[in-house]
Amino acid sequence: MGVRFDVITLFPELFGPFQQVGVTRRAFESAQVDVRLWPLRDHAEGVYRRVDxxxxxxxxxxxxxxxxxxxxxSAIRADQVAQGAARSPVIWFSPAGPRLTQKRVQQLAASPGAVLVCGRYEGVDQRFIDAHVDEEISLGDYVLSGGELPALTLIDAVTRLQPGVLHDAASHEQDSFSDGLLDCPHYSRPEVLAAPSAQVDLPARAVPAVLMSGHHAQIARWRREQQLALTARRRPDLIEAARARGELSKKDEDFLSRLPL
Ligand SMILES: C[S@@+](CC[C@H](N)C(=O)[O-])C[C@H]1O[C@@H](n2cnc3c(N)ncnc32)[C@H](O)[C@@H]1O
Known part of the structure; x- marks a missing residue:
């Protein structure tokens, strides 16, 4: 069984193109991630089908x-029963919720899914939240026009963790936050990069020599140290958290202690 998302939205048309591109497309086509759209206006009454x-x-x-x-x-719950699907938790996107983390994404990727409620306007009548919402999630300290981008963000992050979506399974294991640290820098061809034109004053730029050495242990150590250095500079809170979880080795601590302040 894959992950099922039931999305309540006033703008279902925003979700179609997203499901047709990139590495995640096949997961949607095969319903490994089953996105079911529930246009809210279909459940409004009266000539004007008011939702607000x-x-x-x-x-x-x-x-x-x-x-x-x-x-x-109620229609979603009835459909879940008819399909033999799990009764999934209701997530409400709101700037007031805790921020979405990779840890929460990993948990949802291994779960049967969720009902995602996309707000618009000033938000939703609080009585709906009080009675039905299991979890609030924020994307960050800024205000969007609606919950559709947060829903797409969550669906994308969960989908790329599904088995077989990324060609190399190790790929997401080395992503930022997967091991609690930021990702290391990446390089590809050419080995030495010339200036783009004679007018541009840039020195020849070579790939770090260790990456060309073929020495796997040294490459792994270099990458780990790059991760540690970048995370210490940009997100010292993540270093503290990794330390508290006992995830920093003696070698890591020695390296961190030698970093310039
Ligand atoms: C225009 S916003 C409403 C903002 C609300 N009046 C406030 O100040 O918190 C409309 C909807 O977009 C969604 N939204 C906006 N910013 C968000 C964020 N940072 N994280 C998650 N959802 C957000 C929520 O569903 C929200 O109800």
Missing amino acids: DRPFGGGPGMVMLVEPLERCL
């Missing part, structure tokens, strides 16, 4: 109505 209204107490903007959301969620 003015906030009580006044103020700008509109609020998404509880009733269409509850009808939509």
Whole structure:
């Protein structure tokens, strides 16, 4: 069984093109990751199929109505039962939630999936959140127009962890955050890069010699040290967390102690 995402959205058309490109395409085609779109307006009533209204107490903007959301969620639950799928948790995207992490992505990648609720306008009537939402997730400290980009972000991050999606299984194991550190730099051909034109004053740029040495242990050590140096400079909090988890070896600590402050 793959991972199933039920997405409640006012803009289902945003999800189609995304599923047709890149390494993740086959996972969607084979339903290894099964994305089911639930257009919220299909669950609205009346001639105008309203999904939003003015906030009580006044103020700008509109609020998404509880009733269409509850009808939509009931339809999802009925479909999950009919398909023999697990009753998955409801995730609400909101700047107020804890930030999405690779650890949470890994957990979701190994789970049956989730119902993803994409907000628009000022957000959703709090009574829907109180009654139905199991988890809130934020993408970061900024405000987007809707929850569709956070939903696509989560789906993409989960999909690339599915077996067979990346040609080389080791590829995501060396990604940033997978082992708690940032990724090391990468190089490819040519071995020595000339300046792009005579007008550009750039020296010839060679790939670090160790990467051309064929010495696997030295290459692995060089990469680890590059990871440690970059993480110590940019995200010292991640070094502290790795240390607290006991994931830094004596060699790592020696290397870190020699880094210029
Ligand atoms: C215009 S925003 C509403 C922002 C809300 N009034 C606030 O200040 O927190 C509309 C919707 O986009 C989504 N959204 C916006 N920024 C987000 C973020 N940083 N992380 C996750 N979801 C976000 C949420 O679903 C939100 O309800």
